[in-house]
Amino acid sequence: MATTTASNPSLAQKLRGLSGEAVKFGLVGLSGVVVNFAVFWVCINGLHLASLRSNIAATLVAIATNYLGYRYWLYRDRDAASRKREITLFLLFSGAGMLIETGVLGFSVYVLGLSSHVQQVAAKVGGLALGTVFRFISYRTWVFTAVPEPTGEQLAAARAEAAQDAPEAPAVGVVAQAELMLAAERIRYAKAE
Structure with missing residues (x-):
């Protein structure tokens, strides 16, 4: 990324x-x-x-x-x-x-x-x-500590978990990755505000 x-x-x-x-x-x-x-x-x-x-x-x-x-x-x-x-x-x-x-x-x-x-x-x-x-x-x-940003290892683990849950549907892994990226971006924007 x-x-x-x-x-x-x-x-x-x-x-x-x-x-x-x-x-x-x-x-x-x-x-x-x-x-x-x-x-x-x-x-x-x-x-x-x-x-x-x-x-x-x-x-x-x-x-x-x-x-x-x-x-x-x-x-x-x-x-x-x-x-x-x-x-x-x-x-x-x-x-x-x-x-x-x-x-x-x-x-x-x-x-x-x-x-x-x-x-x-x-x-x-x-x-x-x-x-x-x-x-x-x-x-x-x-x-009031900030929510930690997901690391590359956490993103990879989420992708692997999503792929194991539905190996025949690679789009599910993409959806999980997109959700993690959106969550990380919300955190980053909130910090910048």
Whole structure:
């Protein structure tokens, strides 16, 4: 099989795909930020909880809403074969991001002595920014992994299997090969978007 431009996207195509992914990640993240800050503000002002407790509660609610956006909108085309693994990794990396965010907030409140609500929100923004960078890298690398492209050996095995199933009808093998090629192309185009 000849290598085409579609199977080996150029650097510009890869960057366009990554920038589109970053924009979608940002939109889901922005909705999570709105949820996060709304819950934080209610906890700190309405319920009069301490800032770190308020931050943890707000972040946990945002993590739940973000998972839905990432799984069912942004990374819907990614491998979902093992949801248990995916959710476990998502919660692990989200928890690490929450620790980064809460650590920055705790440092600003307890070490720097920033005690007004506006100062705490500003510290939360800084922590959220650091946590977001960490989450973007970890989610796309380890949590929502791309479906692997079929190798030449896998294509050959599929052809051989199709030929064994119907040796008198070579067209069946061609159909199986075409289906594998179409599946691989859909994956490649999804990555480029």
